[in-house]
Amino acid sequence: MDAQQFLAEFGHIANAPGGVARLRELVLHLAISGDLISTEKPIDASPLLDAIEEQKRKHPERKKVVAKQASVSPAIIKTPPHWAVCRLGDLALTITGGGTPSKNHPAYWGGEIPWASVKDMKELKFLDDTEDYITEEGLKNSSSNLISPGRIIVCTRMGLGKIAINRVALAINQDLKALELPKEVNSDFFLILFKTRAVTGTGTTVSGIKQDQLLALPAALPPIEEQSRIVAKVDELMALCDRLEGQQQARRKLQNNLRHSTLQAVAGATSPHELQTTWARLADNFGRLFHAPEDVRMLRDVIFDLALRGALLPDVTHEDSADSIADGATPLPDGWDWKTLAELSEYITSGSRGWKSYVSSIGDSFIRSQDIKHDALIFENPAFVSLPAKAEGKRTLVRQGDLLLTITGGNVGKCATVPALNQDAYVSQHVALIRLREPWLAEFIHIWMINAFGGRLFLARYIYGDKPGLNLAQVGSIPIPVPTPSACVAILERLRTYQAMCAKLERQLKVKQETAAALVLAAVSSLTGIAIEQEKVTNSSEAETV
Incomplete structure (x- = not known):
């Protein structure tokens, strides 16, 4: 192109x-x-490299001076012919590492010296502040170094490719390096150059690049x-x-x-x-x-909401008004009714508070709020309870077709139906168990409960604050559009078709x-x-x- x-x-x-x-x-x-x-x-920019080498020879901090790098073929990097092709280390006078004061000595921490680590390397040009601070004692008793303002700070471990200019004096940890640039290299130009280099690391758990590899990266210097x-x-x-x-x-x-x-x-x-x-x-x-x-x-969700309220069925007539029990509910087809979840249930309950002592490595399944995700019952890290013979647990023993709703915690409001299980399972105090009078309604009600314009919209009025939660009375008050059995079968079949169409659109x-x-x-x-x-x-x- x-x-x-x-x-x-x-x-x-x-x-x-x-x-x-x-x-x-x-x-x-x-x-x-x-x-x-x-x-x-x-x-010709090559004299700039000669000037940089001369400054290195005269630099007072000999141990930190970057050694002259091996020559690099001009063909390895695309630049104008008058630019000086070199390596990254040829553009820096010195390189300084860092370290971490011992966490076992509180006197080393909480001082006035900013101490930078990878977490302080944001997507910003300048590094002006750090999350952690150390004391003079911590600096002296560690391998950390105090870096003068105006240095180039780069990550050599974890946050590879991150780079910034420190505008304040600060100490650095072992995952960072500080480069001192000569006057022949514009700091902003160096940042541009560095961001285009392939800074890749090695390591089985944390990726890092060795100092020699970093300094050997191909580079180019214009006038x-x-x-x-x-x-x-x-x-x-x-x-x-x-x-x-x-x-x-x-x-x-x-x-x-x-x-x-x-x-x-x-x-x-x-x-x-x-x-x-x-x-x-x-x-x-x-x-x-x-x-x-x-x-x-x-x-x-809109299509499902319309379907669940019978609006997409052919040749249906609607009632003149919605039942008074439904808060803001719309008219339903003839033969349908608005009912509360409590009216449709044999009972709505939740687990007892005293079951923590029954938790075991084996036994019956114990359904917690974290087991209800993606609006399904998923046992990724299952928990078990071993009940004593006289423990009262019959009402919280689930069976196929029951509805489960999380009622506390950050996962509140998630709903699932109970599939066929290969062993007994009980709900915890954080999960509501809804035993329906008519099991044929379970799938229909579950879809309504997870719809943004159905049960979720109704429950949103109760789910707020730092500790969101629902009580069983609120759960029971959820309005449900109740179809006839024949309409229920037809709607569920249509919903499968609509789901496939939406999935196809998502793929498109x-x-x-x-x-x-x-x-x-x-x-x-x-x-x-x-x-x-x-x-x-x-x-x-x-x-x-x-």
Whole structure:
């Protein structure tokens, strides 16, 4: 892809997932290859390297001076011929490591000396503060070093590729290195250069790069005046990327708001005519409203909500008004009723508080709130209880078809149906057990309970604060649209079809995103000459129109 093709496809590139991030990478690589600026009268930059070597020979801290690096072939890095091709270590006068004062000596910590570690290396240009501070005693009794302001701080372990300039004196730990640059190297230019280097590490648990490997990375040095112009041009283009990203975020927010209001209007339709009008508006704007796989979830919930209220059944007549027990409920088809969950249940209960002493490594299954995830009962790390003979547990013993609802903790409001189990299982005090009078309603009610416009919307009024929770009376008050048995069978069959259609749309949008991302990678790679690894794109057959 040449520059003309790139400009022709710029809209697709910029709007692709991660497109702006790739544009930033492109800017950096073009900067280091000398393609961002033009120079009428090139000046040979190799004398700059000679000047740096002279400063190293005269440097007072001999032990920290970076040794002269092995020569590197000019062919290994794309640069203008007047730039000096070298290694990263040729551009730094000294390199300083760090360490960690002993945690066993409280006197070493909580002082006034900032102590930097990888967690302090944010995506910022400057490092001005740290989470931890040490004392003078801690500095003296450790391998940490006090780094003067203006040094380049780089990660050599865990956060590989992170880099910053410290504007305050600080100490560093063993995962960081501090580089002292000569006046011949612009600090901002060095940051640009470093971000384009392939800083890769080794290690079975934590990835790290050895100091010699870091200093041996290929580099290039332009004349001082060109360094300044490159930095200015990069700053200009990065500001444009920031502006573009801000516009995209604003557009995405507007799109989300429009999708939300459009779907809310469909879900809130109270008559067939209003439903037809709001759905037509949705259809007319469908391409503008759905761009990412995650956009489909609310559409699915709206469709399911309509289906669960009988609005999508053919040839049905509706009651004139909703039953008074339902808070804000809409009319239902003839023969349907709004009922509370309590009215549909034999009982609603939860586990006893005193069962902690019964927890065992073997025995009957013990259902906790963390076992209900993705709106299903999933025993990833099962717990067990061994009950004494006289323990009262009959009411909390689950059976197939029961509904379970988490009522405390961060997982509150999640609902699951009990499948066939190969052993007895009891619910904990954090889980409500709902024993239905009519087991044929279990799947229908479960889908209603997990719908954003059904049970979840009703329970949202109770779930808030730092310690969200539900009591059993609140659980029992959830309004449920109750269909006839024949309508229930028809609706569940339709829901499976709608689910498949929504899943197909999600795959289609995923393929669209992956294809766009692949285009960006190919464009950047072709312009920079650098191969970029990319994930496999989903089979294009999945991109059929839904």
